[in-house]
Amino acid sequence: MGAKRSTRKKISEQCAVKVVEVVPLVMRCIRADMRTRKSTELSVPQFRSLAFLDRNPGASLSELAEHLGVTRATASANTERLVQRNYVHRCDNPEERRRVVLNLTEAGKQHLYQTRAQTRAYITDLFNNLTEEQVSCIDEALSLLKEIFEEPAINLPED
DSSP states (O other), X not given: OHHHHHHHHHHHHHXXXXXXXXXXXXXXXXXXXXXXXXXXXXOHHHHHHHHHHHHSTTEEHHHHHHHHTSOHHHHHHHHHHHHHTTSEEEEXXXXXXXXXXXXXXXXXXXXXXXXXXXXXXXXHHHHTTXXXXXXXXXXXXXXXXXXXXXXXXXXXXXX
């Protein structure tokens, strides 16, 4: 029984190594495509801000800063540029004076969704060169990864 557990642990460790190696490659590829095609005039932190606010409407400036891994001042400057472009609406929370509430505007949502659609099209083109079986394997693996990392009990920092 111990040998099976040891083998499973070794396989799990090898898989974890691959995940840690592959995810940054995927993100680098996506970012390079966005820059090449000028999919967005936004910086990566600004785009990540839109994506975070899409998933977390009404988030505070502190929550956004934590997500981005920056100071509140940096997040505030980043947000100000998004407000000026009419992508984000910022308002004070009436119950907590010091809390700033952030939401995407319709223009912000439209820009985010359009950029995501362009990225999906790019990835679709890459996957078109694979066999149906390869694409199916990727789909199954990604579904499993999503299930694992969305698990509420896991306290991992967001991207």
